[in-house]
């Protein structure tokens with residue numbers, strides 16, 4: 001009997017998951033651009049254009065393979081995925097709806113509720129585009145006192161034989177971070193972006209998105225993302241050829257003139273299924289084996305995909321829905337307006353926010369140590385910050401955004417994601433990048449006019465959470481540095497930090 005296969009906007013992989021045993025000529029595929037998905041957060045226009053253009057190309061690919069595809073565009077004005085299902089379910093006699101398990105808890109809940117309400121059988125298929133399925137992660141995690149990415153990562157290296165020599169890690173070490181992560185000193189010029197092709201499908205989508213989302217962030221004149229699998233494969237080759245050799249070296253660098261540096265820009269393709277995580281790791285391992293890059297670069301990159309990416313997805317499903325409610329540090333200051341217009345004179349923050357809004361992209365250190373660090377130190381409301389991250393980045397889907405933001409950047413999950421908060425002063429930002437040269441604030445100064453706000457806010461953060469962090473061995477040194485300061489200095493720092501907090505991120509007014 002024919003089945004109705006629902007393919008969501010981030011499930012664009014042929015022959016996998018719900019499409020693995022799909023039968024052209026027999027089953028119908030449903031894909032729908034719907035208002036609720038386009039509006040559940042204020043998505044960047046890059047993200048909307050990327051997803052809709054990739055969905056439309058995927059539809060064409062399925063049709064070319066002989067599938068019947070019911071495709072609803074945004075201008076068909078369908079509100080929700082459930083409404084789309086309602087519209088198509090009764091068109092023909094289908095045995096069941098089949099869908100690959102979604103990335104987000106929200107979507108799983110609403111589709112389950114639809115299936116119960118309509119008494120329609122809904123079959124979830126495992127999302128085999130991830131390298132660790134949900135049950136396997138749960139088995140690994142449950143019963144452990146503490147979860148650490150490093151052990152999970154080693155397991156994955158062994159399981160998939162990536163960068164292994166027999167049972168030993170290639171080169172004898174699991175981790176080459178010590179050789180990575182230099183600051184930016186303008187010694188190199190990163191390669192240009194991979195060229196894009198003319199694409200009428202994309203042009204039409206860009207007009208649609210500009211017309212329908214005039215108030216969303218994102219300048220689509222700068223759109224340069226791939227929207228098909230062949231294009232995404234080209235981007236992978238471009239990365240491996242031109243960026244990989246210096247990827248590790250500058251993994252944690254920040255350069256004010258180079259928003260992309262040597263990063264791969266592959267997260268959007270991985271997250272919607274245009275690239276497969278194992279093929280990406282294997283391409284990078286091959287590049288190393290062919291002598292094209294150092295082991296430290298290949299390992300530093302593979303760790304992000306085989307390790308972090310799978311790990312955060314595991315954490316998300318292991319801990320949802322309760323995870324999204326956590327706010328371990330009781331952060332509650334409202335998101336400052338400049339998060340939406342980048343209008344701040346902290347130069348590094350301005351640059352990171354501006355490129356996030358305009359390009360839909362910032363690299364990891366900007367997300368974590370500039371924007372996230374600011375939000376952590378000023379105690380911005382966790383839910384508001386998470387919602388901002390979910391909207392603003394082209395690669396943002398809750399399964400990956402939430403553990404990274406709530407857990408890693410905001411330390412809001414009581415240490416599940418990170419064993420210590422990623423809090424840092426302006427000196428860290430100075431060491432890693434070149435922004436401080438053009439900033440009115442000095443990273444060497446903590447109080448008084450011209451002092452970098454990250455400095456006093458950092459000490460105030462430690463002071464605020466002194467009790468909570470005093471037993472954390474990884475915070476011992478920082479705490480002792482604070483406690484060793486003379487009381488008069490502490491008082492001056494806290495007074496200055498109070499002023500900076502009130503100026504940059506004032507507390508919510510009591511109602």
Ligand code: FAD
Pocket residue numbers: 262263264265266267268270271301304305308309310312362363364365367368372389390393395396397400401404405408409
């Ligand atoms: P590269 O630096 O080239 O890294 C290679 C790949 O590794 C990425 O494409 C990505 O797939 C993976 N990766 C690297 N770090 C992580 C990580 N911490 N978690 C999961 N995967 C990782 N990544 C997203 O894909 N979507 C998000 O919504 C997202 N939100 C984030 C929010 C915060 C606060 C932080 C600190 C990080 C977030 N990340 C997110 C992780 C990371 O910043 C991005 O994956 C990366 O910047 C994407 O750019 P790239 O492809 O050039 O990455």
Ligand code: DLZ
Pocket residue numbers: 007008009010031032033034035037038039043047048051102103104107397398
């Ligand atoms: C993110 C997104 C957007 C903006 N629009 C759609 C859409 O119109 N139709 C669709 O099927 N999927 C969309 N998506 C992706 C879904 O929100 C995605 O499946 C969830 O984020 C779960 O990962």
